[in-house]
Amino acid sequence: MNLDQFQKDLVAYASEIGIDKIGFASAEPFYNLRHRLIRQQQLNYQSGFEEPDIDKRTRPALLLDEAVSIIAIAIAYPSKMKDAPQGVKGARRGIFSRSSWGKDYHAALRERLTLLEAFIAAHYPDARMRSMVDTGELSDRAVAERAGIGWSAKNTSIITPEFGSYVYLGEMITNIPFRFDEAMEDQCGDCRLCIDVCPTGAIVEGGQLNAQRCISFLTQTKGFLPDEFRTVIGNRLYGCDTCQTVCPKNKRKANEIHPEFKPDPEIAKPLLEPLLTISNREFKSKFGYVSGSWRGKKPIQRNAILALAHFKEESAVPVLIELLLKDDRPVIRGTAAWALGKIGTEEGLQALKQAQHTEQDEEALAEIQKGLAFFAEELKG
Structure with missing residues (x-):
């Protein structure tokens, strides 16, 4: 042939x-x-x-x-x-990246x-x-x-x-010797919007990414998120699209081509509080078909806690206290402690005081101290 x-x-x-x-x-x-x-x-x-x-x-x-x-x-x-749901006080939502x-x-x-x-x-x-x-x-x-x-x-x-x-x-x-196509010339020109707006400065220079600072990477980690990134993650549950959404080359690129990639708004922008108590079985059933589920529910739950802290969502305080006092995962307990401090309710303060006497994990205990420190700073202010 x-x-x-x-x-x-x-x-x-x-x-x-x-x-x-x-x-x-x-x-x-x-x-x-x-x-x-x-x-x-x-x-x-x-x-x-x-x-x-x-x-x-x-x-x-x-x-x-x-x-x-x-x-x-x-x-x-x-x-x-289309028809993306909007988060409101008492019913905040997170977001998965477009991919x-x-x-x-x-x-x-x-x-x-x-x-x-x-x-x-x-x-x-x-x-x-x-x-x-x-x-x-x-x-x-x-x-x-x-x-x-x-x-x-x-x-x-x-x-x-x-x-x-x-x-x-x-x-x-x-091993088939096909005819090769030619590489395409760079068309970014002098534009540097993606570099300038990266929330964490992960794009060091054009074509050079520090993955350790990239939110797309950070949202997939399973440990404690470094403090410097907690206030910039916003309500991102998985991934980050900032460097794509600001790109002029992406304007008017809707790409509504393949039905299999059409988002379910309740999956792509889920309510945050239900994520904190979702079981492994429920998580797999609801989110298992999307790529953002590959690391399991723990990173998503940690990110959801940080998002609730970002919103200072007081309705989440009872479930955060439950996680702080009863969850068997130090990262979730500690992140909940930090979030309770950021939200800043009296109920949260009392829970943190209780937890500091019972917490055995050193990292989680350090997060409890951070949570308590927020209240101390508030009093000074």
């Missing part, structure tokens, strides 16, 4: 199965990326979620024998939510990549393939950039002309 024609047929098939962009790149090593990753490790900017072996991240041939090409795919996801509004993108992209693999195998029985999405060794963004899906923006996202940066990325390494 003529390879050029097959590549055209593959592109057409990709569109039929719901792939919005497809590109083809060389499987040569990613030398520039390697230098950036080494520098990232030296500066301790990595999140810890990524593959630690830089060779595996930058040398596709280590992942598939006889690797020649990489197929990059992108699927657009929506940036607008977690619908069906878990890992599953959605893997389904499409599996179909692509079957299509290729039907025409090239000797084809070797290895697909990955997000949690694979390769950098999805580096592959997408090389394959002409979009350009690597200053906020480190891939921006496509058609869908902005609201795209999920995946790739397939193969």
Whole structure:
């Protein structure tokens, strides 16, 4: 079979199965990326979620024998939510980032990549393939950039002309010598809005992200959130979209294309207080299909507590006291203590005084002291 024609047929098939962009790149090593990753490790900017072996991240041939090409795919996801519920006093709401509004993108992209693999195998029985999405060794963004899906923006996202940066990325390494697409020129220009408005200064400079300060990363951690970030997390439960929503290239990119990514407003913007007492079974049943649930309920609950503190929501005080005195997780007890101090009710103060005599965990006890300190500061003021 003529390879050029097959590549055209593959592109057409990709569109039929719901792939919005497809590109083809060389499987040569990613030398520039390697230098950036080494520098990232030296500066301790990595999140810890990524593959630690830089060779595996930058040398596709280590992942598939006889690797020649990489197929990059992108699927657009929506940036607008219709009929979004508004939080009010007594019924505050949190927010999941847009990338977690619908069906878990890992599953959605893997389904499409599996179909692509079957299509290729039907025409090239000797084809070797290895697909990955997000949690694979390769950098999805580096592959997408090389394959002409979009350009690597200053906020480190891939921006496509058609869908902005609201795209999920995946790739397939193969031994088929496809014709390669050209990389796209950077179109950010002098714009630095994403750098200037990042709530934590995580975007150190154009194309350089300190993941340790990125809210998207911080909301996925399971321990105590460092104090400096607690007041800027707002009502974010998972992820952060600030550097995307301010980007001029994302204006008017609604991307209402795939029904599976259409958000359920009660999932994407859930009430905060019910999250504090949700069981594991209920959490999995309600939120298990979205990507933001991958770390379990604990980070979401911790973030919900911080959001209630952000709102100074007094209606949450009784449940926060219950968590402070009875929850078996030190992070939840301690975060509840901090929140009670921020909210500042007399009921919360008495609960903190009680807890300081019974708490056995040193970190949780330190949070109780922080909570009590808020009351002391209030008296001084």
